[in-house]
Amino acid sequence: MKKIIETENLRTNFYTYEGVVKALNDVCITVNHGETFGLVGESGCGKSVTVRSMMRIIQSPGKVESGKVLLFLDENGEQEAVDLLQQSESYMQSCCGDQISMIFQEPNAALNPIMSIGEQVAESFLFHRKKSLSEASLERLNAQDCKVPFKGIFKNLYKKYHEDENAFVFKLLSHIPLLNRWDFLIRQEAFKRAVEIISKLGIPHAEDIAVQFPHNLSGGMKQRIVIAIALACSPMLLIADEATSNLDVTIQAQILELLKDLKKKHISSILLITHDLGVVAETCDRVGVMYAGSLCEVAESRELFGNPSHPYTKALLESVPKFHQEGALKTIEGNVPNLVTPPAGCRFHPRCKHRMDICDKEVPNLLEIGKNHSVACHLFGDK
Amino acid sequence: MEKILELKNLKKHYPIYGGVFKKEINSVKALDGVDLDIYRGECLGVVGESGCGKTTTSKAIIKLHDPTSGEIIFHPKDHKDSYDIARMKPRHMKKNGLRSKLQMVFQDPTTSMNPRMLVKNIIAEPIIENTNIKGKALEDRVVELLEMVGLTRNHLYRYSHEFSGGQRQRIAVARALATNPEFLVLDEPTSALDVSVQAQILNLMDSLRKKLNLTYMFVTHHLLVVKYISTRIAVMYLGKIVEIAETEKLFENPVHPYTNALLSGIPSTDLDIEKKRIILKGDVPSPLNPPEGCRFHTRCPFAIELCKKKEPVLEDIGNHKVACHRKDEVQELISKKFA
Amino acid sequence: MIKNHPKIKELKFTLNRIFTNPSAIIGFSLLLFFIVVAIFAPQLAPPNTKSHNPYIVPHEGFSATPKQPSAEHLMGTTSGQYDIFYGVVWGTRTAFKVGLFVVSIAALIGVMLGVIAGFYGGLVDEIIMRFVDIVFSVPLLVLAMAIVVAFERDIKYVIIALIMVEWRNYVRVMRASILTLRDQDFIHAAKVMGVSDIKIMLRHIIPNGIYPVMVIAFMDIGSLVITASFLSFLGLGAPTGYADWGSMVAQARNYIVGPTGEMFKYWHTIIFPGGCIILFVLAWNLIGDALRDAFDPKMRRQ
Numbered sequence A: 001m002k003k004i005i006e007t008e009n010l011r012t013n014f015y016t017y018e019g020v021v022k023a024l025n026d027v028c029i030t031v032n033h034g035e036t037f038g039l040v041g042e043s044g045c046g047k048s049v050t051v052r053s054m055m056r057i058i059q060s061p062g063k064v065e066s067g068k069v070l071l072f073l074d075e076n077g078e079q080e081a082v083d084l085l086q087q088s089e090s091y092m093q094s095c096c097g098d099q100i101s102m103i104f105q106e107p108n109a110a111l112n113p114i115m116s117i118g119e120q121v122a123e124s125f126l127f128h129r130k131k132s133l134s135e136a137s138l139e140r141l142n143a144q145d146c147k148v149p150f151k152g153i154f155k156n157l158y159k160k161y162h163e164d165e166n167a168f169v170f171k172l173l174s175h176i177p178l179l180n181r182w183d184f185l186i187r188q189e190a191f192k193r194a195v196e197i198i199s200k201l202g203i204p205h206a207e208d209i210a211v212q213f214p215h216n217l218s219g220g221m222k223q224r225i226v227i228a229i230a231l232a233c234s235p236m237l238l239i240a241d242e243a244t245s246n247l248d249v250t251i252q253a254q255i256l257e258l259l260k261d262l263k264k265k266h267i268s269s270i271l272l273i274t275h276d277l278g279v280v281a282e283t284c285d286r287v288g289v290m291y292a293g294s295l296c297e298v299a300e301s302r303e304l305f306g307n308p309s310h311p312y313t314k315a316l317l318e319s320v321p322k323f324h325q326e327g328a329l330k331t332i333e334g335n336v337p338n339l340v341t342p343p344a345g346c347r348f349h350p351r352c353k354h355r356m357d358i359c360d361k362e363v364p365n366l367l368e369i370g371k372n373h374s375v376a377c378h379l380f381g382d383k
Numbered sequence B: 001m002e003k004i005l006e007l008k009n010l011k012k013h014y015p016i017y018g019g020v021f022k023k024e025i026n027s028v029k030a031l032d033g034v035d036l037d038i039y040r041g042e043c044l045g046v047v048g049e050s051g052c053g054k055t056t057t058s059k060a061i062i063k064l065h066d067p068t069s070g071e072i073i074f075h076p077k078d079h080k081d082s083y084d085i086a087r088m089k090p091r092h093m094k095k096n097g098l099r100s101k102l103q104m105v106f107q108d109p110t111t112s113m114n115p116r117m118l119v120k121n122i123i124a125e126p127i128i129e130n131t132n133i134k135g136k137a138l139e140d141r142v143v144e145l146l147e148m149v150g151l152t153r154n155h156l157y158r159y160s161h162e163f164s165g166g167q168r169q170r171i172a173v174a175r176a177l178a179t180n181p182e183f184l185v186l187d188e189p190t191s192a193l194d195v196s197v198q199a200q201i202l203n204l205m206d207s208l209r210k211k212l213n214l215t216y217m218f219v220t221h222h223l224l225v226v227k228y229i230s231t232r233i234a235v236m237y238l239g240k241i242v243e244i245a246e247t248e249k250l251f252e253n254p255v256h257p258y259t260n261a262l263l264s265g266i267p268s269t270d271l272d273i274e275k276k277r278i279i280l281k282g283d284v285p286s287p288l289n290p291p292e293g294c295r296f297h298t299r300c301p302f303a304i305e306l307c308k309k310k311e312p313v314l315e316d317i318g319n320h321k322v323a324c325h326r327k328d329e330v331q332e333l334i335s336k337k338f339a
Numbered sequence C: 001m002i003k004n005h006p007k008i009k010e011l012k013f014t015l016n017r018i019f020t021n022p023s024a025i026i027g028f029s030l031l032l033f034f035i036v037v038a039i040f041a042p043q044l045a046p047p048n049t050k051s052h053n054p055y056i057v058p059h060e061g062f063s064a065t066p067k068q069p070s071a072e073h074l075m076g077t078t079s080g081q082y083d084i085f086y087g088v089v090w091g092t093r094t095a096f097k098v099g100l101f102v103v104s105i106a107a108l109i110g111v112m113l114g115v116i117a118g119f120y121g122g123l124v125d126e127i128i129m130r131f132v133d134i135v136f137s138v139p140l141l142v143l144a145m146a147i148v149v150a151f152e153r154d155i156k157y158v159i160i161a162l163i164m165v166e167w168r169n170y171v172r173v174m175r176a177s178i179l180t181l182r183d184q185d186f187i188h189a190a191k192v193m194g195v196s197d198i199k200i201m202l203r204h205i206i207p208n209g210i211y212p213v214m215v216i217a218f219m220d221i222g223s224l225v226i227t228a229s230f231l232s233f234l235g236l237g238a239p240t241g242y243a244d245w246g247s248m249v250a251q252a253r254n255y256i257v258g259p260t261g262e263m264f265k266y267w268h269t270i271i272f273p274g275g276c277i278i279l280f281v282l283a284w285n286l287i288g289d290a291l292r293d294a295f296d297p298k299m300r301r302q
Ligand SMILES: Nc1ncnc2c1ncn2[C@@H]1O[C@H](COP(=O)(O)OP(=O)(O)OP(=O)(O)O)[C@@H](O)[C@H]1O
Pocket: A014, A016, A021, A023, A041, A042, A043, A044, A045, A046, A047, A048, A049, A050, A059, A060, A061, A062, A105, A339, B165, B194, C298, C300, C301, C302
C-alpha cells in the first residue's frame, strides 16, 4: 500500500495562561493512497489540532514540539518523502490547495464576510491554476467573435503570463491602479469555474448565489461553499474537518457521493474528521479513534464497528443513538481530562471500566492485535 | 391536548436588493406559508434540508425577527388570553411577561455566550432582566440552575471558554431555563458536540422536559437524534411543511417521498442492517424562485404532471398529515422502484 | 477565592503578555520618562514668577541667532532667545494635553456613533456613514486654516480642529467591529432574554468590540502630536514662544542648516524638540503594538 501522508510522534503544545496544554501526545497517523481515513473522538481530543499541525497552521500560542509530517510525493514513479515541518513557508503555501487541501471546521471563520462567494472560490483558482486560466483566456481571445479592445496587447500579456507568471511586468502592473485590472479575462474565467464547482455541490442557481455574500446563505450552504473552495484545485489529499456536520442527510449523502466520485477521478485520499460515527462507518476505509490527544485505536472500518476493542471506542459507540434505540442513551462517566494536567499513564484510565493497576502508571503503546487493527490499551498488552 | 403555539400561514421573505438604486428585486422565500400547532409538553422535532427554513421558523417564534405575514398565537399557561406575537413589539412582550416564556438554546455554545462574562453573570442576566430577584437569592437561583444541568457551585466564577463544549452547552441550557420558560427552541443544540457529549445533553434535555413540563421545538439534521428525543416530527422542504406525524408513525410508515428519501439516507453504525437507499436526482430548487406546483417535484422520483401544476396541501390521513398528490400510492411506488 | 478569580487571572495573563514583550517595555519606559518629566515640569524648569502662564517660554533678549548649550541654557536657545530646555520640558505637558484630550473626545464621539450605526444598521447607519464620508473629504489643513482665521492662533483651536477630523476614524473602526459582533449568537441570546438595546450595547457589544479602537487610540496619541506639530510648523498651531515641540521646530526652521562650513552649528534647535516628538510617537506606537498582540483574541484560549 502506498502511503500519502504520515505523521510520526507528533506532539503539539499550547502555551496558555493556565499552563501548557499538551494537546497532542505522540500521534502517529498514516493515510494511504486511495483511501478514506476517518478520525473520530470526543470534542477537544485534538483532531483539529492534529490536522492543523500537519498543515502547519497551528494558531499561536500553539507549537509543534516534535515529530515529523511526511508527505509522499510521486517523483517519476519513485516515492519521495518530504517532511512538511522542515519546509519553507512558500513551499507550504503552494502545497496547500494544490496537493493538500483543507476544509475548515467553522465555515463562518473560513469565509470572508465582505467578498462575494464566487470571488472567494475563484481566488483558489487564481492562486493555483494560473497556467490553465491564462490558456483558457487566450483561447477566448483567439476566438472569432471575441470583442475585447486592444486584443493584441492582451494576447501578448496573457501569452507572457502563461510562460512566466512571475515576470517583472506583472509585479509592476499589479501596483498601478486601473492597469492592475489587466487580468480581467483570467478573473472572469476563474469566476466561471467557481460557479461550475458551486453548482456541482448541489446549490441551485449557482450564478445567483455566486454574487451573494456569506451572510445571505444558510449554515449548510456556507458549508458547501467552503467545500467548493477546498475542492477547487482537485488536491491529492483532502482534509475535511467536520465538512458535512451542518447538512441534512440527503445533501450529506450527495456530498459524500461527490467526494467518493472525486476520489476516484482526482483526489487520491481523504482524511475525514467528523462527529458522526454513522458517516464514518459508511464512507471510511480505515478509522482512527482519538482520546485526549493520543490515538487509542486504529482499524478498518468494518472491524472497528463490528469489533471495537479499546474501552473508549466501545463506550463511544454505545453513546450513539441507534435506529432501534431502547431506553436512555449510555454516556461515558466523568469529564474530558484537562490537558494541562493530563492523567498519567493511559489518559482514559479515570473513566475506564476495566482499569487495572498498571493503567495509571504506564502509557500503553499502539499494538497490533489483528490484521490492520491496533489498540493502545493495557488490556491487550501481553498478547 | 392543549395547544401552546399555533403558527398560521407564517411567511418570511428576505428581500434581495440590487441594481443602482438598491431596489428590491426579488426575495428569498424562506418560509412560505407554514401552518403548525405545537402542543404543551411535547417535543416537536423539525427536520429538513439545509436552507429549508428551520432556523427562520425558530427565530420567528422567539421573535428574533418579525415574519412577513401570518400569525403566531401563543397560549401562555397562567393567562386567560392568548396573544398573537407575530408583530408584537419586544417591549410589549416583556410587559405581558411573554418574553421570558419563549427561550432558545443556540447551536454553537461557543458563540452563544459573551466571552467576557462569568458564568454567574451569564446565567443571572435573564433573571435580572425578567424578575426582581437580587443578591443572595439570585446567587442561590443560579446555583440551583447549575445543579439542574449537572454543574456545581465551583463553576460560578469562570469564563465560558474554560469549559468543554458539552459543559458550555449545559450552561446555555441553564441560561435558557433561568426564567422558567414554557417553550424552548433548540436549534441544533448538539451538532457542535461529539457523540458522547451529545448523549449527555440529550438525556439531560429529555429529563428536564419531563421534570419541568417544558415544550420543545428541536431542530436538527440528525434523524437518529430526533427519533430519540422527539414525540412528533415535522418534515420541512423549501419553506413548507410536507409531513407531520408522531415519531413512531413517521419512522414506521413515512409517506411523503422526501421523508422517505431522508429516512433511507440515515448513516448508521450498524453496518449489517440492509438499507435500500433512495438517492435523489434532479435540480435542487432555490428559495428565490420556488417551483410551481409541488416544490419537491424537481427531485421527486414519482412526480406526475399534476405535481408540476397544482400545489398539494397538508392533509390529514389518519395519524399523518402529508402534502403530496400521490400520498396513497407512494409506498407501492417505492417498493416497486427501489426493491 | 480572590486570588483565583478569573478576572484577576486574565488580567495577570494580559499583563504578563504585555510585559514580556520587549517593544512594550521600551515603549512603557519611554512613556514613563515623559510622564515624569511632565509631572515634575515646575521643578525641572521652574517658571519665571513674573510670567502668568507657565506655558510661555521665557526669553532673554530678541537676538535672532540661536545660542549654543551652556550651563545657563542647558539645551541652548533658539532664535528669539527662547530657552529650549524650558520649552522641551513644558512641551511634554502640551503633548500629553493634545494627545490625550483629542483622542479621548474623538474616541468617545466615534465609538458612540459607530455603535449606533453598526447596531441599528439601515437608515441610521446610512446617514451616519454618509456624514462620516463628508467629513472624510474635508482636509485637515483647510479646516485648521479656517478655524485659525476665524479665531486666533492658540493650542485650543488646534485641539478643536483635530477633534473635528479625528473622530471619523473611530466611527469606521467601531462600526466594523460591531458588524461582526452583531450577528453573533450571544447577541441574539440577549435579545431573546429581553435585554434592552442600550444594555446590549453597553454590556455585550462594547466590551467585546472596543479593543481595535483602543489599539488605534493609543497609536493615535502619538501621531496626533506629529499632526499638531505639523500645524504649528505651518503657523497654524501654537503661537511663537508657546512651549510646544512643533512650534519650537518651526522657530528653528531657518537654522536647520548652519552657516557655510558649520553645517550643524545649530543642531540643538532641531534635535531636542524634534527628538522629543519622535520618541513620544515611538513610545505610543510601541505600546499600541504590544496591546494589539495582547488583546488579539486568537492568541487567547478560546
Ligand atoms: N488556540 C488554542 N489555545 C489553547 N488551547 C487550544 C487551542 N486550540 C486547541 N486547544 C486545545 O487543544 C485540544 C484539542 O483541540 P481540538 O480543536 O483539536 O479538538 P477537536 O478534537 O478538533 O474538537 P472538536 O471536535 O470540538 O472540533 C483542546 O483541549 C483545546 O483546549
